Amino acid sequence: MEETTLDTVSSATAKKPRSQAYYTWKRLKRNKGSMAGLAILTIYFLLMLGANLLYDYKDVAIKQNIPARLQAPSVAHPFGTDESGRDVLARVIHGSRTSILISVAAVLVAMVIGGALGAIAGFYGERLSNVIMRFMDVLLAIPATLFAIVIVSALGTSVSNLIIACSVANIPKFARILRSSVMSVRNAEYIEAARALGARESYILIRHVLPNSISPLFVQLTITVGTLILLLSGMSFVGLGIQPPTPEWGAMLASARTYIRNYSYLCFFPGMAIMLCILSLNLLGDGLRDALDPRLK
Amino acid sequence: MNQNDAVTAPSPMDSLELDIRDLRVEYRTMEGTVYALNGIDLQIPKGRTLGLVGETGAGKSTTGLAIMNLIPSPPGVIVSGSIFLGGESILKKSEKEMNLIRGNKVSMIFQDPMTSLNPVVPVVDQIMEVIEHHEKISPRESLPKALEMLEMVGIPRNRAHEYPHQFSGGMKQRVIIAIALACSPYLLIADEPTTALDVTIQAQVLDMMRELRKKYQMSMLMITHDLGIVVEICDLVAVIYDGRVVEHGTLRDIFINTRHPYTEGLFNSLPDMENPKAELKPIPGLMPDPTRIPTGCPFHPRCGYAMDICAKTRPSRYYASTEHYVECHLYDEKTVVSGGRIKQ
Amino acid sequence: MNTPLLEVKNLKKYFKTPNGMLHAVDDVSFTLERGSTLGLVGESGCGKSTTGRAILCLTEPTSGQIIFDGQHLMKLSPSELRRQRQDMQIIFQDPYSSLDPRFTVAQAIEEPFRIHKLIMDKRERHKKVLALMDTVGLARRLINSYPHELDGGRRQRIGIARALALGPRFIVCDEPVSALDVSIQAQILNLMKQLQRELGLTYLFITHDLSVVRHFSDDIAVMYLGRMVEKAPTEALFAHPLHPYTKALLSAIPIPDIDRRTERILLKGELSSPIEPAKICRFSNRCGECIDLCKEEEPLMHEVSPGHFVSCFRASGY
Numbered sequence: 001m002e003e004t005t006l007d008t009v010s011s012a013t014a015k016k017p018r019s020q021a022y023y024t025w026k027r028l029k030r031n032k033g034s035m036a037g038l039a040i041l042t043i044y045f046l047l048m049l050g051a052n053l054l055y056d057y058k059d060v061a062i063k064q065n066i067p068a069r070l071q072a073p074s075v076a077h078p079f080g081t082d083e084s085g086r087d088v089l090a091r092v093i094h095g096s097r098t099s100i101l102i103s104v105a106a107v108l109v110a111m112v113i114g115g116a117l118g119a120i121a122g123f124y125g126e127r128l129s130n131v132i133m134r135f136m137d138v139l140l141a142i143p144a145t146l147f148a149i150v151i152v153s154a155l156g157t158s159v160s161n162l163i164i165a166c167s168v169a170n171i172p173k174f175a176r177i178l179r180s181s182v183m184s185v186r187n188a189e190y191i192e193a194a195r196a197l198g199a200r201e202s203y204i205l206i207r208h209v210l211p212n213s214i215s216p217l218f219v220q221l222t223i224t225v226g227t228l229i230l231l232l233s234g235m236s237f238v239g240l241g242i243q244p245p246t247p248e249w250g251a252m253l254a255s256a257r258t259y260i261r262n263y264s265y266l267c268f269f270p271g272m273a274i275m276l277c278i279l280s281l282n283l284l285g286d287g288l289r290d291a292l293d294p295r296l297k
Numbered sequence: 298m299n300q301n302d303a304v305t306a307p308s309p310m311d312s313l314e315l316d317i318r319d320l321r322v323e324y325r326t327m328e329g330t331v332y333a334l335n336g337i338d339l340q341i342p343k344g345r346t347l348g349l350v351g352e353t354g355a356g357k358s359t360t361g362l363a364i365m366n367l368i369p370s371p372p373g374v375i376v377s378g379s380i381f382l383g384g385e386s387i388l389k390k391s392e393k394e395m396n397l398i399r400g401n402k403v404s405m406i407f408q409d410p411m412t413s414l415n416p417v418v419p420v421v422d423q424i425m426e427v428i429e430h431h432e433k434i435s436p437r438e439s440l441p442k443a444l445e446m447l448e449m450v451g452i453p454r455n456r457a458h459e460y461p462h463q464f465s466g467g468m469k470q471r472v473i474i475a476i477a478l479a480c481s482p483y484l485l486i487a488d489e490p491t492t493a494l495d496v497t498i499q500a501q502v503l504d505m506m507r508e509l510r511k512k513y514q515m516s517m518l519m520i521t522h523d524l525g526i527v528v529e530i531c532d533l534v535a536v537i538y539d540g541r542v543v544e545h546g547t548l549r550d551i552f553i554n555t556r557h558p559y560t561e562g563l564f565n566s567l568p569d570m571e572n573p574k575a576e577l578k579p580i581p582g583l584m585p586d587p588t589r590i591p592t593g594c595p596f597h598p599r600c601g602y603a604m605d606i607c608a609k610t611r612p613s614r615y616y617a618s619t620e621h622y623v624e625c626h627l628y629d630e631k632t633v634v635s636g637g638r639i640k641q
Numbered sequence: 642m643n644t645p646l647l648e649v650k651n652l653k654k655y656f657k658t659p660n661g662m663l664h665a666v667d668d669v670s671f672t673l674e675r676g677s678t679l680g681l682v683g684e685s686g687c688g689k690s691t692t693g694r695a696i697l698c699l700t701e702p703t704s705g706q707i708i709f710d711g712q713h714l715m716k717l718s719p720s721e722l723r724r725q726r727q728d729m730q731i732i733f734q735d736p737y738s739s740l741d742p743r744f745t746v747a748q749a750i751e752e753p754f755r756i757h758k759l760i761m762d763k764r765e766r767h768k769k770v771l772a773l774m775d776t777v778g779l780a781r782r783l784i785n786s787y788p789h790e791l792d793g794g795r796r797q798r799i800g801i802a803r804a805l806a807l808g809p810r811f812i813v814c815d816e817p818v819s820a821l822d823v824s825i826q827a828q829i830l831n832l833m834k835q836l837q838r839e840l841g842l843t844y845l846f847i848t849h850d851l852s853v854v855r856h857f858s859d860d861i862a863v864m865y866l867g868r869m870v871e872k873a874p875t876e877a878l879f880a881h882p883l884h885p886y887t888k889a890l891l892s893a894i895p896i897p898d899i900d901r902r903t904e905r906i907l908l909k910g911e912l913s914s915p916i917e918p919a920k921i922c923r924f925s926n927r928c929g930e931c932i933d934l935c936k937e938e939e940p941l942m943h944e945v946s947p948g949h950f951v952s953c954f955r956a957s958g959y
Contacts, residue, residue, distance in 0.1 A: 017785040020743060189738040196699055197803065198726035199756045211743050294742045295789045352822040353793075465912070466685075495684035495849060497908045500893040504907060522823060525852075525895025552899045566827035567897060568856035573875075576834070577856070579827030583792060 020211075020294065027291040034287025037280035044277060047093050048100060055090035062086070062245050070263055079269045082252075083259060084245075088266065092273050095247035100277070102159060102242075103228035106166035107221055113167070114174025115217055121175065122182030122213075123205050133179065136172035144169035144227075145234055152240045162241065166228050177220050181213035188212070215292035222285030226278035233274065249274050313381070314484050314516035315341040315364065320378030322359055322368060322540075329588040333359040335540040335595075336378070339518075341484070341533070346510065346517040348531035350524065350563070354584045356540035357520045361486045364518070365405050366395045383483055400431050404477035408489040410469035414461040420472045421447060421457035424479050431480045446475040450505060467498035474506065481513055488520045503529050524563065528552070533620065536560050539585060539595035546621030554636060556623040558600045594626065602627055602638070644711065646811060646843050647673040647696070652705035654688070654695045661917040665691040666702075667867035670942075675810075678837070678844040680858030680875070682851060682890070686912055688867040689847045690734075693813040696845065697729055698722055709811070727757060730804035734816035736796030740788040747784045749799055750774065753806040773802040778832060794825035798832070805836065811843045819850060830857060851894050855879060860948075863887050866915050866923040869942065873949040883945060883956040885928045922953070930955055 028034055047054070055061055065085035073080040079088035117136070121129040139147075151165035185191065186209060194204050233250020235241035242248040244255070249270045256266035322334040334356045341347045351357050362368050364380060366387055380387050382402055390398065399405075407413050415423060424443040425436060432439070447457050450471040461469055470490060477485060487506070491499040507530060510517060519531055527534055527548070534551040536544045536559065544557040555561050562580035569575050582599040585591055591598055597607035604626060612626045615633040627638040654666040666688040673679050683689045695702045698714055707714040709729060717725060733739035740749055750770045753759075760766045771781055777798040788796050797817060804812055814833070818826040830853065836842060848854050854861055855875055862872040863884065871884040882888045889906040908927050922928070925935040934954050942950045945958040 017745070017747075189733055189735060190741040192694075192699060193731075193733060193739045193800075193803070194741075194752070194756075196697060196726065196731045197753045197756050197807070198723040200723070203756065208741050212741065294787060352824060496851070496893040497684065497889055499895075500905060501907060503895075504905075523895060524823075524897035528897055528899055529895050548899050552897070563823055564897070566824045568852050570852075570896060570898060570901065573852075573855045573879075577827040577831050579831060580824040581828075583794065583825070584822075 023294065024291045028287050031287035031290065033283040034291075037283030037287070040276060040280035041284065044096055044100065044280075048096050051093045051097060054093060055087065057094055060087055060090040061094040061247050064245075070259070070266075072263075073265055080263070080265050082266055083255065088252075088269050091247040091252060092249070092269055095249045095252060095270065096273065096277075098159075098242055098246060098248045099229050099232055099250070099274075100225075102162055102232060103166065103225050106163045106228055107170065107224045109163065109167040110170035110224070111174050111217060111221055114171040115178045115214075117171070118175035118178030119182050119205065119210060119213075122179035123186055123201075123209060129179070132175070136175050139169070140172040140176075142169070145231060148231060148235060149238065149240055152235065157240055157243060159242075162232070162235070165235075166231055170224055170228070173224065174217060174220060177216050178213065181216050182209055185209050185213040215289055218292065219285040219289045222281040222288070226281050229274055229277060312343055313340050314343045314383060315339065315518065316379075316381040317360075317364070318379045318381075320360075320363060320380065321376040322356075322363060323374050323376055324372040325374055326372045331587045332590055333373075333540055333587065334363070334378075335590070337537065337541055339535060339542065341516045341518060343483075343516055344514050345532045346519055346530055347533045347535060348527040349518060349520045349535050349537060350522065350527060351537040352522060352584055354587055355537045357522075357537065358488055359540075360537075361405055361488045361518065361520055364403060364484075364486060365399055366390065367405075397431070400427060400480045400482065402482055403484040403486065404480075404482040405486040405488065406470075406473050406477045406490050408492050410466055410473055410493060413473050414469060416461055419458045419460055420452075420464070423472070424476050427476055427479045443479070446479055447472070449509070450475045450478075451501075465498075467494050467502060470494060470502055471505070474502075474509070478509060478513065482515065484516045484518065485510075486518045486520070489522070490519075491526065492521075492523075499526075506530065524552075524567065536563070539587070539590060541595070541624070543596065543625070544623045546617070550617070550621035554617070554621070556617065556621075556628065556633065556636065557625050558602050558627070559596050562599075594624075645672040646675045646710055647845075648706070648708040649673075649696060650706040650708070652692065652695055652707065653703045654691050654700065655703045658916060663916050664867045664918055665915065666695060667918075669705075669864075669867075669869050671862060671869070671872060673811075673843055673845065675843055676837070676841050677860070678846050678858045680854035680861040681845060681847045681864060682849065682854055682861055683864035684849060684890075684912070686866075686915065687864040688915075689864050690815055692864070693731065693815050693845060693847050697726075697731055697813055699731070724757075727807040728809050729811040729813070730807070730809040731813040731815060732797075732800050732804050732817045735820050736793050736800050737788075737820070739800055740796060742788060745785050745787055746774070746779070746791075746799055749788070750802045750806060753803060757807065759807075769806075773806055776805065776836070777802045778828075792825075793821050794828060797821060797829055801829075801832065801836075805840075808840075810841070811845070813845045813847065815847045816849070817846075818853065819848065826853070833857075851891060852896075863890065866912060866918065868923055868952065870924065870953070871949075871951045872942070873946075873951075877946070877949050881946075881949070881959045883949070883951040883959075884924075884953045885930050885955075886924050 068081050068085035069083055071077055071081040077087050077089065079092060082088055117132050121132040147169040148165040151168065152161055155161040191204060191208055194208055229249065232241055232248065233253055236248055236251035237254040242251055244251060252270040253267060259266050317337060317339040319336045319338060320334050321336055324331040324333055337356065337360060339347065349357050349360060359368065363375065368375065375388060382398065387395065387398065421443050424446055425439040428434065428439040428442050429436065444454055444457055448454060452468060452471055464472065491502050494502060503526065521527060531548065533547055535542045536551065536557065538559050544551065544560050551560060555564065565578035566580060568577065580599050585595055593608045593610055594612050597603040600607065606626050612624045614622050614624050615628045615630060616622045617633045623633060632638065650670050652666055652669045656663040656665055669692055671679065681689045681692060691700065694700045696707055702715060712725065714722065714725065747770050750773055751766050754766055754769065760769055774781055774784065779795060779798045779802065783791065783795065788799065818829050821829060837844060846854060846857055858875050860872065861875050861878045863870050863886065865886050871878065871887045878887065879891065882891050889908045892904065892906045910927050913923065913926055920939050921937060922935040922940055925931045928935065932955065940952045940954050942952045944950050945956055
């Protein structure tokens with residue numbers, strides 16, 4: 001009898017089963033800013049992949065060509081040439097590999113470690129939370145740049161050390177964000193509902209708490225990639241980052257500084273590359289935050 | 298619709314505090330147009346209380362907001378119709394003019410007392426603010442008035458300077474009522490004022506509202522889903538379904554001489570007081586999707602008496618008396634008086 | 642079969658607050674027969690929801706005994722308790738917040754099986770989900786919908802399906818219809834009654850709505866500030882309310898009938914604080930029938946007529 005009292009009004013057929021990712025993508029598509037950001041990032045990504053096809057690393061991006069130094073942008077060199085006669089466009093494209101790869105890797109490391117610590121701190125009781133978070137506070141109290149400089153000068157400059165240096169300083173940020181997000185989800189009624197069904201705590205954490213609290217982390221991720229590109233530039237600037245002649249955006253900016261008066265394009269193009277990259281990451285991050293909320297259609 | 302308009306108001310215009318005619322409100326969103334009010338008519342004579350009864354999505358709250366001219370726009374659009382407050386049309390008023398009307402002529406209390414008060418301002422200051430704004434007087438003059446208002450709703454003077462979080466839910470709702478009545482409005486719109494309160498507190502608040510209504514000679518629009526509250530405080534009842542009044546009448550008309558199948562269904566959904574163990578007879582199905590209104594009578598998919606014509610044309614309005622009318626194909630001009638239904 | 646399904650003895654649940662112990666549930670005892678419904682009534686803050694959760698050990702009781710079908714629940718290990726949950730379930734008040742927004746209807750309903758690793762075969766599980774959806778009256782086409790796409794009544798049906806999935810014998814219903822519209826309320830109440838008849842379920846029905854509880858329960862227990870103040874068979878309670886609080890509560894219900902206006906007992910004031918309450922009658926400050934003794938001692942539950950218990954010095958049998 002009850003079956004007939006409901007849903008007799010319309011008799012549409014069942015919707016296709018769709019994953020969360022499908023709906024997230026559908027919602028993201030509606031946000032024009034994010035789509036623009038995503039498009040730009042795709043271009044960066046393709047350039048990163050195809051860098052060697054466009055410009056040979058050894059012959060164009062590294063090899064000095066003193067006679068052709070400091071040329072203004074032209075058809076042959078769209079971004080001009082630098083103080084050693086290397087094509088700036090080629091260096092910007094090859095530089096994206098180092099800049100983006102290091103910062104993305106560092107962010108992912110920070111997110112995994114910080115996220116795990118934050119989730120545990122937020123989900124399991126006050127005592128454990130206190131221990132973890134006070135340690136995080138100590139890390140947070142040290143300025144990120146200083147911290148990175150200390151680590152690199154202690155361990156030496158290499159790509160892996162740079163990744164470690166950049167990630168450690170960012171772990172507390174991720175831990176804090178996920179912890180507060182987990183703590184608000186932890187008390188939701190559907191968590192109690194799962195417990196009432198007899199679910200283990202670890203199951204609840206993985207199946208219910210994390211999926212519902214992780215979206216602020218993605219936003220933080222996109223923002224942090226931006227700041228890390230800047231941090232890397234800063235490191236190169238003080239000579240502790242990527243060593244010349246390896247192309248890297250920050251290093252390029254640092255060496256171009258000397259010529260800013262007469263050859264401003266040397267600063268302009270790497271600067272633009274950094275700015276566009278960060279801008280599009282932030283646009284994407286904003287859109288992702290909204291798109292990850294299942295309650296929005 | 299013209300046919301409905303031909304049968305005009307049962308009482309002359311000047312004695313009506315509120316007069317809504319054929320009001321249509323839509324919310325135009327990305328997902329489609331929500332038809333919230335579909336030609337609603339409401340009249341409240343001076344000094345009387347009308348209960349607006351309906352379920353979620355029937356358009357109760359939209360009606361209240363429309364009277365305050367507070368429909369969020371976008372996405373809200375007033376498509377047609379008129380609202381007269383004390384004989385004055387309000388839909389054409391500017392925001393500045395409306396600000397003077399709100400509070401002075403019409404006030405509204407909302408369902409949730411927890412979110413309607415500013416948490417960082419002492420309650421007495423919140424009342425003074427309203428009085429100062431409308432009567433253009435100084436704090437020195439408004440303070441005694443505010444204290445008097447609080448006393449009237451049963452909050453002692455020594456608690457007037459406390460903050461909202463120091464009050465219980467019932468006390469907060471009293472403060473909100475005091476704010477609403479601070480400038481003695483002619484019409485009070487109460488949107489589910491006691492839903493968030495416990496029954497014994499609800500009884501206190503309803504009791505107080507009855508007294509204040511008498512004292513101020515106010516008219517009231519009581520928006521509720523609880524037929525028990527309607528009995529407590531209303532003179533007239535309008536049952537709305539899908540943004541339209543489907544039955545209207547005095548308490549006796551609605552509770553004893555019920556005509557519309559939806560009204561009947563609402564009563565059958567409640568446990569019977571005489572026979573509390575009898576099985577409930579719920580209305581089958583759900584409220585229609587407000588973006589896709591059924592053709593004809595909007596209630597026909599859930600109606601046990603539905604006939605062929607119900608799916609095709611909107612029923613006209615039939616008057617059993619000057620105040621009791623119903624919009625249903627089961628009746629015609631004659632049978633609506635006796636209550637006999639047209640056989641299929 | 643003659644033993645009661647559930648026996649609660651001297652159940653207490655205190656919460657620590659900066660101002661002292663909050664006595665949410667204070668010394669509550671009752672028994673629940675198989676297949677019956679006990680209505681637990683009271684106003685917000687009286688401890689009725691906490692009682693429901695403490696019985697299921699969702700919040701750990703401070704002291705007392707909970708004997709479910711001969712088992713002392715408070716003595717079980719965590720894993721034994723998890724297994725025991727197959728037998729005792731809960732339906733929540735708010736179908737908006739008690740469902741994970743990221744789970745489809747199918748995922749939500751099959752979750753109990755996943756948790757207990759019961760039906761491992763995917764197709765079997767799908768069949769079982771469809772069967773449960775039929776039982777609670779959810780159209781099969783909604784199987785891949787998300788909760789936010791559904792109205793309150795349908796969501797509450799999902800909650801009921803989840804509770805039923807493991808075949809429990811006892812269900813705590815925590816205000817299952819108070820978030821729903823009147824016509825939908827009646828649909829859900831009828832469904833729950835029908836399920837009780839067909840499956841022999843035992844309910845603890847927690848609500849503030851006295852007309853609903855009268856329709857639904859065999860016995861009613863009234864709570865005030867953490868204490869149970871009166872317990873009686875439903876009709877006896879409505880015919881002879883003995884505790885002054887029960888009387889006030891009953892008279893405060895707005896009755897949708899214009900010819901039955903009851904004389905109203907208006908209570909003075911509001912709830913007193915549940916933090917470290919004095920050892921006197923907790924209702925004495927609002928009670929119209931209060932005598933000196935009420936402010937000196939705390940009344941105990943005693944039987945005044947067969948099956949009718951009350952904790953008031955002034956109550957007598959009828």
